[in-house]
Amino acid sequence: MGLHFLYSCINTLILAAIIFLVGRKAIAKMFRTRRERICRELDELEQPPVLPELPTPAPEAEAAAADPQHPDDAAAKITAAAEAEIALLDRQHQYHIHDLRREMLTSARADFLQKLRDKVAALMAEEPYRSLLRAKESIIADKIIQVADLTPGDIAYLESKDVLYVTLTSAFPLPQDIVDKIGDRTSKLLYDIGGTPSYWVRVDPTLIGGLRLRIGDTIYDYTVDNMLYRAVRQLNASPMPHDIAIQSVIEKLTSEIQSLSDDIDEFQLGRVISVSDGICWLDGLSDIMYGELVEFECGERGMILDIEPSRIGCIVFGRYEHLESGSKVRRVGRMASVPVGEELLGRIVDPLGVPIDGKGNLWTLKTRPIEHSAPSIPDRKSVSRPLHTGIKAIDALVPIGRGQRELIIGDRQTGKSSIAIDAIINQKGKDVFCIYVAIGQKETTVAEIRSKLEKYGAMDYTVIVSATASSSASMQYIAPFSATAIGEYFMYAGRDVLIVYDDLSKHAVSYRELSLLLHRPSGREAYPGDIFYLHARLLERSARLSEEAGGGSMTALPIIETQAGDISAYIPTNVISITDGQIFLETDLFNEGQRPAINVGLSVSRVGSAAQTKLMKQVSSQLRMTLAQHRELASFAQFGSDLDDVTRRVLDSGDRMLAALRQGRYNPLSDAHQALIIFAVGNGFADTVAPADIERFETALFEYFDIECPGIMAELETGNRMSDEFITSLREKISLFLTVSGF
Ligand code: ATP
Ligand code: MG
Numbered sequence: 001m002g003l004h005f006l007y008s009c010i011n012t013l014i015l016a017a018i019i020f021l022v023g024r025k026a027i028a029k030m031f032r033t034r035r036e037r038i039c040r041e042l043d044e045l046e047q048p049p050v051l052p053e054l055p056t057p058a059p060e061a062e063a064a065a066a067d068p069q070h071p072d073d074a075a076a077k078i079t080a081a082a083e084a085e086i087a088l089l090d091r092q093h094q095y096h097i098h099d100l101r102r103e104m105l106t107s108a109r110a111d112f113l114q115k116l117r118d119k120v121a122a123l124m125a126e127e128p129y130r131s132l133l134r135a136k137e138s139i140i141a142d143k144i145i146q147v148a149d150l151t152p153g154d155i156a157y158l159e160s161k162d163v164l165y166v167t168l169t170s171a172f173p174l175p176q177d178i179v180d181k182i183g184d185r186t187s188k189l190l191y192d193i194g195g196t197p198s199y200w201v202r203v204d205p206t207l208i209g210g211l212r213l214r215i216g217d218t219i220y221d222y223t224v225d226n227m228l229y230r231a232v233r234q235l236n237a238s239p240m241p242h243d244i245a246i247q248s249v250i251e252k253l254t255s256e257i258q259s260l261s262d263d264i265d266e267f268q269l270g271r272v273i274s275v276s277d278g279i280c281w282l283d284g285l286s287d288i289m290y291g292e293l294v295e296f297e298c299g300e301r302g303m304i305l306d307i308e309p310s311r312i313g314c315i316v317f318g319r320y321e322h323l324e325s326g327s328k329v330r331r332v333g334r335m336a337s338v339p340v341g342e343e344l345l346g347r348i349v350d351p352l353g354v355p356i357d358g359k360g361n362l363w364t365l366k367t368r369p370i371e372h373s374a375p376s377i378p379d380r381k382s383v384s385r386p387l388h389t390g391i392k393a394i395d396a397l398v399p400i401g402r403g404q405r406e407l408i409i410g411d412r413q414t415g416k417s418s419i420a421i422d423a424i425i426n427q428k429g430k431d432v433f434c435i436y437v438a439i440g441q442k443e444t445t446v447a448e449i450r451s452k453l454e455k456y457g458a459m460d461y462t463v464i465v466s467a468t469a470s471s472s473a474s475m476q477y478i479a480p481f482s483a484t485a486i487g488e489y490f491m492y493a494g495r496d497v498l499i500v501y502d503d504l505s506k507h508a509v510s511y512r513e514l515s516l517l518l519h520r521p522s523g524r525e526a527y528p529g530d531i532f533y534l535h536a537r538l539l540e541r542s543a544r545l546s547e548e549a550g551g552g553s554m555t556a557l558p559i560i561e562t563q564a565g566d567i568s569a570y571i572p573t574n575v576i577s578i579t580d581g582q583i584f585l586e587t588d589l590f591n592e593g594q595r596p597a598i599n600v601g602l603s604v605s606r607v608g609s610a611a612q613t614k615l616m617k618q619v620s621s622q623l624r625m626t627l628a629q630h631r632e633l634a635s636f637a638q639f640g641s642d643l644d645d646v647t648r649r650v651l652d653s654g655d656r657m658l659a660a661l662r663q664g665r666y667n668p669l670s671d672a673h674q675a676l677i678i679f680a681v682g683n684g685f686a687d688t689v690a691p692a693d694i695e696r697f698e699t700a701l702f703e704y705f706d707i708e709c710p711g712i713m714a715e716l717e718t719g720n721r722m723s724d725e726f727i728t729s730l731r732e733k734i735s736l737f738l739t740v741s742g743f
Contacts, residue, residue: 046311048264113232116246120253124208124224132257133209133224134172139260140211140222141178145185147264149222150193153286154216158195167200167214171207171223178211188214209257213323216268217284221265225254238382244610265528268331272296273311275323278472279517282312282329291371296323300373301352303336306518313518317352320341335369338482340489345433348450348464351479353486356466357450368485370478374540379549383580386611387498387555390426390668391419393598396620396678397627398583401611402496403553407575408559409567410585415596418665419583420500421449423557425456426668426686427498432555432659433490434462435499437483439476440506443468457667469506473517476510484541484554490550491545499542503559504535508571525570532574539578567602581605595662600627613671613719619678627681630654657681657689660698672716673702685734689743697743 032056054085123129131320158164166186168179190197190550204379208221280302285294288601294302294314316323338353339462341364348357351370355362383401385679386571400406408416420737424434436453438446446466448708451460463486467479480501487497501507508531515528523529535558542556560575567576576582590597609617629650637643637651660681663669677698689697705713722730737743 011479022191032711072351078449087713097673106323112246113235116232116249117228119246119383120224120228120250120398121208123250129209129254129257136257136260137170137172137174138178140264143182144211144213144220145182145263147183147266148185148189148213148349150189150214150215151218151268151287155193155288155565157216158190158193162194163196163198163213164190164216165200166197167202167215169202169204169207169212169214171203171209173174174201174211182213186213189215193237206614211740217268217270217286219265219267221270222262225357225427226257226265227262267333270294270312270329270331270415271326272323272325274325274327275316275320277517278316278318278320278474279514280314280316280323282314285312285329285331288312288331289335291335291369293334293336295330295332297327297329298322301332302329303474304724305514306520315472315477315514317472317474317478323592335371335477337367337369338485339364340368340486341366344463345461346459346463347681348446348466349468350471351465351475351482353482366489368489370481370485371537372485372488373432374537375543375545377551379543379546381546383544383607383611385496385544386608387423387496388426388430388668388671389423390670391420391422392663392669392674392678393600394419394423394583394598394670395612395674396616396623396661397598398581398599398603398605399554399608399612399616400557400605401544401608402555403542403604404581404607404611405539405542405558406554406605406608407558407560407579407582408585409560409562409572409576409582411565411587414560414585414587414590416585417445417447417449418558418560419500419585420502421452421662422665424453424462424498424500425458425576425666426460427461432461432496432498433487433498434482435456436462437480437499437501438466438468439465439479439501440467440469440510441502441504443470453655457696473510473513476507477514480504480538484538487554491543491554492550494545495552496552497554499554499556501538501556501558503561504575505561505571508535527570531571533569534580535571535575536578539575557625580607592660593662595664599660600624606623614721615675615716618673619682620722621681623678626650626654626657628670653684653687655691656686656689656694660686660695662695670717671719672691672713675716676705676713677701679730680734683731683734687736688743693743700741700743701737702743705733708737709733 006243011722049070124133154164161315166183168174168182179201183197186197186199188211206225208224208228212222212223213220222702229585231252235245235249268287269287270282270288273281273283275281280296282294288294288304289305290304290307292304294304296302296316300316300318302316304312304314313607338351338508339362340353343362343364344353347355347359347362349362350356353362353367381403383403385402386395387400387402387404388395389400394400398406408419410416420436424436427434431619436449438449446464446468450459450464453464454463463483465483465486467475467653471479483499483501487499490497508527511531511534512522512527516522516526520528523531539556539558542554544553545551556576556579558579560572562572563569567573567584582602584597584599585597587597589595589599612620630653631646633650634654637647643651681694681700686694686697712733715726
């Protein structure tokens with residue numbers, strides 16, 4: 001029994017040993033592999049992922065071989081992709097260089113101006129200029145006394161406050177007699193109207209030399225500092241200044257100090273109270289007028305748009321982030337204006353007249369204020385000369401005369417801009433200057449318009465004034481006014497101008513934004529009360545001038561975007577009532593393929609028919625009738641399927657006529673061609689042609705007449721009324737065309 005027990009113990013031990021020896025490795029292996037896996041995963045997490053290698057672009061030949069079915073396609077794709085990439089890199093590079101150059105220029109200019117200032121300051125601190133400046137102080141004081149006076153703003157201030165602040169500043173401590181002399185003069189000025197001066201005398205070495213007297217907000221200045229400021233302003237308008245310019249400025253300054261020939265500079269200063277969202281509130285500048293320009297210390301400019309008893313509101317052109325409250329503002333002394341002249345043709349400028357097309361500066365010395373009163377009634381003449389747009393539906397049904405204002409109105413993407421661009425392209429060789437104003441458009445849209453105008457050779461006589469959606473509301477607000485000023489230059493010089501405002505809805509929105517920021521009370525649709533006046537005073541400037549007033553004309557094509565065809569909204573009704581007619585574009589027509597999508601029933605031209613040629617009048621009279629009958633019957637016909645022959649005939653001829661009025665973009669037609677197709681379709685020569693084939697019919701007809709009947713085309717070109725004999729021969733020729741062409 002005892003032996004049995006011993007054996008079983010030994011067996012168990014042997015079994016346990018075997019299990020330990022064999023199983024240990026398996027268990028250890030199991031744990032080890034798990035631990036290894038965890039370690040590996042942790043390692044992977046810490047390491048950056050290894051990206052698959054980028055395939056090296058295959059050379060053209062290889063790529064072509066890889067795609068044996070379309071070898072040319074593949075090669076072309078790769079070439080196109082490579083070219084696009086190169087073009088992109090090229091553009092980025094150009095932009096980069098452009099930015100870099102601008103930065104370098106700005107910093108070089110700043111360095112230069114500092115150098116100029118230092119040089120002048122050092123020179124003036126030395127003899128003989130130092131003594132000369134000191135010796136002339138008395139004469140300068142006498143000159144200042146002669147011109148110093150109170151402005152209406154000072155008098156108003158005195159009446160409310162009884163006191164006016166007067167400060168005399170000089171570069172060196174002044175002798176007492178000069179201080180007293182000026183003090184007496186100002187006291188006398190103020191006593192005359194019952195006020196008292198608060199007279200301060202200060203020394204400011206940064207003036208370098210000379211005297212500066214401040215009475216209220218007006219400064220009478222004869223200091224070297226101010227002379228430098230003026231010289232720098234002149235230099236800023238010239239190309240990059242260099243050392244010769246420093247020398248010439250110094251020479252001018254020294255001779256001026258010796259002779260004292262210049263007048264005392266008189267200007268007004270104010271202070272910035274606050275600035276936000278492109279609007280700046282100012283203090284001081286008591287005599288400033290609405291629409292005047294002001295200049296901030298940093299060189300940015302602004303325009304006064306609001307005058308309140310306690311503060312003045314102005315819009316800032318350009319960047320306003322670095323304007324600080326308390327900084328000085330200088331009255332420039334003139335209304336906001338733009339450069340004008342032939343130099344602008346072919347250029348893209350911003351609303352201040354600064355070129356933004358990368359073709360360098362504009363060297364024109366002529367300017368015009370952006371706000372100008374409209375020509376008076378005696379200065380005007382009624383519209384009598386046509387302005388051909390080259391678009392059949394417009395020239396035949398809603399003709400536009402030179403000097404007319406015709407609104408283009410419709411929903412978004414209905415071809416509004418296209419009509420205006422086609423009208424510009426059609427002015428080639430017609431001695432009409434064109435101005436396209438982009439207000440709140442996308443930059444890509446403006447770029448595309450420019451490239452199209454360039455392609456069709458229209459940029460030679462066109463100026464683009466661009467305030468895109470990325471421009472500030474102030475820039476968008478003044479854009480149409482600046483463009484009109486550019487147009488007025490040509491108009492008053494006796495030339496004809498076509499101006500397109502694309503679009504005035506966005507202009508109204510920008511003015512609403514400014515008005516709300518200026519805390520003006522808002523009216524209907526939150527627009528300010530003077531929004532009608534805004535567009536009326538803009539569009540009234542387009543006119544046909546009488547011979548005595550210059551004889552030119554400005555034709556305006558304002559564009560308005562409607563929402564869901566609602567022409568009874570505030571801005572559309574305003575502009576409809578201001579203009580001499582409207583071209584109404586419809587989304588439904590556009591989607592049906594009737595392009596340009598002009599609704600001939602709602603479109604009207606109130607004065608243009610006076611300017612239409614006799615020929616066009618003759619052919620379009622039947623056209624109107626056909627379309628009116630068609631419109632009337634079309635609404636009934638859509639309910640009934642059984643139509644009598646007469647109704648069917650009227651509907652068919654209307655359909656054909658509408659098809660004949662279709663016209664692609666960038667394809668303006670001459671008056672003769674327009675008259676020919678309208679005559680042919682209107683007189684039933686296309687009755688056997690399906691509406692879808694009218695385009696083919698038109699092309700063939702034009703080709704035939706251009707080659708075979710130059711005499712008829714020349715007669716049509718004159719625009720005279722067609723005589724009966726002429727009509728007979730025209731009919732014969734068209735019949736001949738039908739037999740020849742097989743239509
Ligand atoms: P938006 O509201 O965006 O300013 P819009 O009303 O000015 O648009 P366009 O930009 O002129 O419209 O045109 C819209 C689209 O219609 C464009 O793609 C243009 O190519 C097309 N289009 C316009 N007129 C015609 C036409 N006569 N024939 C063919 N396509 C046209
Ligand atoms: Mg448009």
